[in-house]
Amino acid sequence: MHLSASARRLAISIVLVAALPAAWAAPAAVLPGDDFFDYVNGEWLNSVEIPADRSSWGVGAALVEDTNLRIVKLIEGLAAAPSSAEAKKIADYYASFMDEAGIEAKGLAPLQPALAQIAAIGDKRALTKALGASLQADVDPLNATNFFTENLFGLWIAQGLKDSAHYTPYLLQGGLGMPDRAYYLDDTPSMKELRGKYLAHIAATFRLAGIADAEARAARVFELETKIAATHANREDSADVLKANNNWSAADFARKAPGMDWAAFFASAGLGGQKKFIVWHPTAIAGAARLVNSVPLETWKDFLTFHSINQVSAALPKALVDQHFDFYGRALNGTPQQSLRWKRSLAAVNAAMPDALGKIYVAKYFPPESKQRLQQMVSNIVDAFHLRIDKLDWMAPATKKEAHAKLKTLYVGIGYPEKWASYEQLQVVPDDALGNLLRAERLHTQQQLAKLHQPVDRAEWCMPAQLVNAVNMPMQNAINFPAAILQPPYFDPSAGDAVNYGGIGATIGHEISHSFDDQGAQFDSKGRLRDWWTAADGKHFKQASAALAAQYSAYKPFPDLAINGQQTLSENLADLAGLSASYDAYHATLANKRVTPEADQQFFIGYAASWREKERDEALRRAILTDGHAPDKWRTATVRNLDAWYNAFNVQPGQTLYLAPKDRVRVW
Numbered sequence: 001m002h003l004s005a006s007a008r009r010l011a012i013s014i015v016l017v018a019a020l021p022a023a024w025a026a027p028a029a030v031l032p033g034d035d036f037f038d039y040v041n042g043e044w045l046n047s048v049e050i051p052a053d054r055s056s057w058g059v060g061a062a063l064v065e066d067t068n069l070r071i072v073k074l075i076e077g078l079a080a081a082p083s084s085a086e087a088k089k090i091a092d093y094y095a096s097f098m099d100e101a102g103i104e105a106k107g108l109a110p111l112q113p114a115l116a117q118i119a120a121i122g123d124k125r126a127l128t129k130a131l132g133a134s135l136q137a138d139v140d141p142l143n144a145t146n147f148f149t150e151n152l153f154g155l156w157i158a159q160g161l162k163d164s165a166h167y168t169p170y171l172l173q174g175g176l177g178m179p180d181r182a183y184y185l186d187d188t189p190s191m192k193e194l195r196g197k198y199l200a201h202i203a204a205t206f207r208l209a210g211i212a213d214a215e216a217r218a219a220r221v222f223e224l225e226t227k228i229a230a231t232h233a234n235r236e237d238s239a240d241v242l243k244a245n246n247n248w249s250a251a252d253f254a255r256k257a258p259g260m261d262w263a264a265f266f267a268s269a270g271l272g273g274q275k276k277f278i279v280w281h282p283t284a285i286a287g288a289a290r291l292v293n294s295v296p297l298e299t300w301k302d303f304l305t306f307h308s309i310n311q312v313s314a315a316l317p318k319a320l321v322d323q324h325f326d327f328y329g330r331a332l333n334g335t336p337q338q339s340l341r342w343k344r345s346l347a348a349v350n351a352a353m354p355d356a357l358g359k360i361y362v363a364k365y366f367p368p369e370s371k372q373r374l375q376q377m378v379s380n381i382v383d384a385f386h387l388r389i390d391k392l393d394w395m396a397p398a399t400k401k402e403a404h405a406k407l408k409t410l411y412v413g414i415g416y417p418e419k420w421a422s423y424e425q426l427q428v429v430p431d432d433a434l435g436n437l438l439r440a441e442r443l444h445t446q447q448q449l450a451k452l453h454q455p456v457d458r459a460e461w462c463m464p465a466q467l468v469n470a471v472n473m474p475m476q477n478a479i480n481f482p483a484a485i486l487q488p489p490y491f492d493p494s495a496g497d498a499v500n501y502g503g504i505g506a507t508i509g510h511e512i513s514h515s516f517d518d519q520g521a522q523f524d525s526k527g528r529l530r531d532w533w534t535a536a537d538g539k540h541f542k543q544a545s546a547a548l549a550a551q552y553s554a555y556k557p558f559p560d561l562a563i564n565g566q567q568t569l570s571e572n573l574a575d576l577a578g579l580s581a582s583y584d585a586y587h588a589t590l591a592n593k594r595v596t597p598e599a600d601q602q603f604f605i606g607y608a609a610s611w612r613e614k615e616r617d618e619a620l621r622r623a624i625l626t627d628g629h630a631p632d633k634w635r636t637a638t639v640r641n642l643d644a645w646y647n648a649f650n651v652q653p654g655q656t657l658y659l660a661p662k663d664r665v666r667v668w
């Protein structure tokens with residue numbers, strides 16, 4: 001339950017707000033009550049082109065770009081004079097990916113050991129071991145809401161849903177090269193076209209890797225993935241923790257998911273001694289085991305071969321990099337141009353050694369004064385939540401008590417983690433990009449597996465400090481605000497409260513309210529999945545949530561594609577409650593001052609400006625199908641549920657966004 005899928009959420013700036021009065025003075029093309037997003041952002045939307053190497057662009061993306069430029073400068077400094085062994089590893093890792101000529105000269109040689117291992121698989125038992133060895137800690141269904149892995153299964157190590165005092169391995173569905181089952185099964189022209197392009201991409205990958213019978217192999221891989229997709233849960237069900245809490249013992253797998261040698265699988269995955277698991281997607285896990293049994297060995301070997309190349313193409317010669325971009329960038333996201341080499345290399349270091357980069361980033365760019373001011377804002381917004389809970393007329397006293405307890409025990413991490421991950425065990429070789437990538441992935445998975453034997457750390461972070469994003473982790477009852485989101489134009493230490501509460505304040509409110517959205521409210525103050533609501537409370541909450549889901553399902557970004565109000569419900573609830581709480585906290589800071597209508601306008605305009613973003617149609621379609629967040633334009637529209645917005649902009653019946661007071665959704 002995080003702020004955005006791709007650091008898209010951002011950002012109010014002092015610059016934007018300074019520019020606003022002029023925009024107000026001119027007759028706006030659109031009335032605020034008809035399209036608030038366009039009213040605030042129309043000029044920007046008309047004047048800005050999405051850069052060719054992007055599937056979307058907005059103030060947030062610009063901030064990501066600036067942050068990346070800063071970090072690359074820091075890396076270049078480390079390369080010249082490494083300050084520690086870890087700093088040298090950062091510089092070497094980056095250099096290995098920047099060494100395009102070296103990668104080209106080696107050709108496919110670095111891939112050969114992995115391909116030879118797959119070729120040597122002689123029976124289903126050996127296949128099962130190879131599938132086990134491919135398991136990586138590469139998904140996170142609850143905090144980062146990342147459900148995607150090309151490996152047959154995804155692994156997540158986290159607290160148990162009902163036992164927040166111990167770490168448990170979670171198994172998730174996987175094995176698809178396209179983002180979701182809908183891409184394989186939906187009967188729409190755009191999906192059919194993508195299927196053709198994906199099939200061609202698989203064949204081209206085989207050809208470029210010098211593997212014979214590329215077309216026939218591609219057809220087999222595609223057919224197998226289609227069968228896997230048919231067993232997958234859809235995106236909406238994936239987000240339902242009540243459907244995910246399936247506790248299986250190691251012995252249960254043979255009975256509940258027959259068809260593969262699970263003991264061999266777990267031994268090979270480093271989970272040999274593990275007794276208890278949580279199976280997030282039981283139907284897909286059982287389906288995959290059935291397919292391991294029924295689909296011919298050669299098809300599975302083709303599947304492993306393709307994905308072992310496809311997943312590491314960033315570290316391979318240009319022809320494979322370009323082919324990968326042609327499908328994943330161009331076809332899937334509508335991005336015309338690949339990003340520059342340095343950006344891709346930086347992304348590789350960010351993925352491999354996130355905390356090492358975070359450490360050097362905050363030392364230079366996150367001053368202690370920012371941390372202090374943000375702590376004060378967090379405390380004010382938490383107070384606003386306490387007051388809102390007290391004022392709820394529908395909530396039973398016992399439920400209120402636990403809600404207060406949950407707020408009181410909330411861990412709020414600001415800027416950076418208290419403990420940094422260690423890369424002491426990571427071997428980095430300056431001229432071995434692929435080896436570095438594989439070793440970093442392996443180390444990450446080993447470190448995650450090691451947690452199974454350690455006490456739970458509620459203060460552990462799940463986002464790097466240099467990421468422009470924020471996250472709520474319900475089982476830890478914790479929130480992280482990475483340093484990179486806590487900077488201008490998003491949070492501006494020199495700006496006034498209207499600006500900062502409309503910007504970062506709404507984000508803080510958003511993350512806090514995830515503790516009380518349809519998912520978060522299922523976890524108690526100790527982080528346990530437990531129903532702590534009375535039946536009447538639950539009924540009111542469900543009714544209010546259903547109204548918000550219906551409000552969002554009625555939005556149609558494309559004539560043939562509506563937003564899924566259920567899939568985006570948690571985020572929409574967090575937006576609504578977060579904006580309301582931040583509004584209250586802002587007004588509390590004005591306690592003895594005269595409140596001007598302009599102040600409220602600034603607050604709401606700041607909010608809408610913080611969502612300004614343009615997306616290519618392909619990326620927008622993908623997001624609507626797979627993202628837990630509604631597109632930014634429609635997230636902005638939640639202002640129509642706040643009475644104060646109507647007063648600030650004189651919104652009248654008959655205007656598109658107008659809701660009669662009884663139809664405005666009020667949850668918290």
Ligand SMILES: [Zn+2]
Pocket residue numbers: 001002003004510511514571574
């Ligand atoms: Zn969120």
